[in-house]
Amino acid sequence: MCGIVAYIGSKPAKPLLLEGLKRLEYRGYDSAGLAILDGTLQIAKAVGRVVNLETKLKKLPGFEGSLGLAHTRWATHGGVTELNAHPHRDDKSGIAIVHNGIIENYAALKKLLTERGHTFHSDTDTEVLAVLIGELYEGDLEAAVQAALREVTGAYAICVVCEQEPGVLVCARKGSPLMVGVGSGECVVASDPSAIVAHTSQAFALEDYNVARITREGFRTSTIDNKPVSPKMMQLELDLEQAELGTYEHYMLKEIFEQPTSLRTTMRGRVDLNEGKIVLGGLMDCAKELVKIKRFILIAQGTALHAAMIGEYLLEDLATVPAECEYASEFRYRNPIIEDRTAVIAVSQSGETIDTLSALHEAKDRGALSLGVINVVGSSIARETEAGVYLRVGPEIGVASTKAFTGQVAALTLMSLFLARRRFMSAERTRTLLDALNKIPQAIETALESNDLVRRVTEKYVERDNWLFLGRGYNYPTALEGALKLKEISYIHAEGMPAAEMKHGPIALIDDGMPAVFIANKGPQYEKVINNIEEVRARGGHVIAVATEGDEHIASIAEDVLYVPDVPDCLSPMVTVIPLQLMAYHAAVLRGHDVDKPRNLAKSVTVE
Numbered sequence: 001m002c003g004i005v006a007y008i009g010s011k012p013a014k015p016l017l018l019e020g021l022k023r024l025e026y027r028g029y030d031s032a033g034l035a036i037l038d039g040t041l042q043i044a045k046a047v048g049r050v051v052n053l054e055t056k057l058k059k060l061p062g063f064e065g066s067l068g069l070a071h072t073r074w075a076t077h078g079g080v081t082e083l084n085a086h087p088h089r090d091d092k093s094g095i096a097i098v099h100n101g102i103i104e105n106y107a108a109l110k111k112l113l114t115e116r117g118h119t120f121h122s123d124t125d126t127e128v129l130a131v132l133i134g135e136l137y138e139g140d141l142e143a144a145v146q147a148a149l150r151e152v153t154g155a156y157a158i159c160v161v162c163e164q165e166p167g168v169l170v171c172a173r174k175g176s177p178l179m180v181g182v183g184s185g186e187c188v189v190a191s192d193p194s195a196i197v198a199h200t201s202q203a204f205a206l207e208d209y210n211v212a213r214i215t216r217e218g219f220r221t222s223t224i225d226n227k228p229v230s231p232k233m234m235q236l237e238l239d240l241e242q243a244e245l246g247t248y249e250h251y252m253l254k255e256i257f258e259q260p261t262s263l264r265t266t267m268r269g270r271v272d273l274n275e276g277k278i279v280l281g282g283l284m285d286c287a288k289e290l291v292k293i294k295r296f297i298l299i300a301q302g303t304a305l306h307a308a309m310i311g312e313y314l315l316e317d318l319a320t321v322p323a324e325c326e327y328a329s330e331f332r333y334r335n336p337i338i339e340d341r342t343a344v345i346a347v348s349q350s351g352e353t354i355d356t357l358s359a360l361h362e363a364k365d366r367g368a369l370s371l372g373v374i375n376v377v378g379s380s381i382a383r384e385t386e387a388g389v390y391l392r393v394g395p396e397i398g399v400a401s402t403k404a405f406t407g408q409v410a411a412l413t414l415m416s417l418f419l420a421r422r423r424f425m426s427a428e429r430t431r432t433l434l435d436a437l438n439k440i441p442q443a444i445e446t447a448l449e450s451n452d453l454v455r456r457v458t459e460k461y462v463e464r465d466n467w468l469f470l471g472r473g474y475n476y477p478t479a480l481e482g483a484l485k486l487k488e489i490s491y492i493h494a495e496g497m498p499a500a501e502m503k504h505g506p507i508a509l510i511d512d513g514m515p516a517v518f519i520a521n522k523g524p525q526y527e528k529v530i531n532n533i534e535e536v537r538a539r540g541g542h543v544i545a546v547a548t549e550g551d552e553h554i555a556s557i558a559e560d561v562l563y564v565p566d567v568p569d570c571l572s573p574m575v576t577v578i579p580l581q582l583m584a585y586h587a588a589v590l591r592g593h594d595v596d597k598p599r600n601l602a603k604s605v606t607v608e
């Protein structure tokens, strides 16, 4: 989604801002722009990639100052045009602003400002905010920003500069992430730590309704009502090398192949095989309370929701405690009943997904214990949950989530076993499952060896425009994930569903043009899945089966079989998903799509 980088210090801002924007490219965007304040404001914008902006800037004189703002825009209000790209400015006051989020009452504000004689050049909500700050400006940028933000509803992360205060950068946040990296005599502000770590590892995250006024001499933070607040400094631990492409052609492929390593890191130090114990530091403070929880509610969106659905099965199956999983966006707007001893688990790679964050607020307000299963350390959801488990899978750059999915499932498995052992599970059974869990990275390595075969199978069907993904039990969410992966990067229509549901309608779609991917591992529902495969075959559908190594029968009924190692059913999604991730990857490449920058998608969805 939109990205922000701002700089104040003594170095030339332009190269630093462009480099920061490139670090944010993975988040998804459609235009870019920057403003440098060097006596006067200079603004340049370009539609498309950051490199277009860079090329344009090479031909423009100036842009020499050491204070500036930059932005990658993912269109919400108004089309993808230069006029709608950020920064936006208010001509009267000489204010420029970059903004992530949505100002919900912008239409009413725009009407009011138009009546007061202001004119607008773009269709954006951001320009309205620029003009509002300008309208309220009386020689103090920080005060004008605070006053304007008291008038707006919605979500924002903003950075603002003003020609009349050439050494001041003002930033603020509500509901959209913004982090201030503090170096010596300089600050780098960004919506994502990856644009900061090359310059400093000391940073703080702005909290909702907080404003920072930054100069070359230092900074101060306050609320939008001008009450002083003290930010909590943190050490950024992001390893930039982990975010490099290396020898891979795409981040998605790199991250698919990284999964054995990333999962070993998820489990390192957390699995004590000798004692049959699970060590989760992030849950220890509330372990006693957790054991008494009567109901878990898992909330998430997209791929994280599919992992959360597996978490629901795991909690019921292993920890024998009622659990249910729901789209965070739906949970938030109904009237969720939170009874005594209910815990909510927010599952999110970024920790910034606005639907998940808002649902978490709702659950907390209603008295739920709040837990997080999050990848990005120090993200909003991580900060706002009382306890949780980090994924530790490293930065995920590919827009299509892969290693975060297996990391989320592994973390939820650890969490379920942590609880199970404290409830009814014997040490013996726990040890058996932990032993199998420890071997999952190896099983993924084996599954990855089929990469060439997966490509060949995908090639056979890549021209088909409609696919089905079917699974049962633990692998029903895997089927949903397989369909989502294919949709988002290869733009092929795909539907995932429980294999048994097919008979209740979707079977009408089956003809000889329709590939049906079955997850048919040797689990408790294997025989039932085989029946469903026969039903598709009888109607001329093409069956691709993800099956357990050694299953010869399936080769006689499926047209193509992608084998994966035999692992316990409850752990199988981490392995069965591998050929599905590879299939989506190859389909996108074969169709000539930009795998890491799929159209219309953003890495972290910070607007509703």
Ligand code: F6R
Residues within 6 Å of the ligand: 301, 302, 303, 304, 305, 347, 348, 349, 350, 351, 352, 353, 356, 399, 400, 401, 402, 484, 488, 603, 604, 605
């Ligand atoms: C799909 C994908 C999205 C995210 C969803 C939630 O590949 O990446 O569906 O899973 O937007 O994002 P997080 O996990 O950051 O909350």
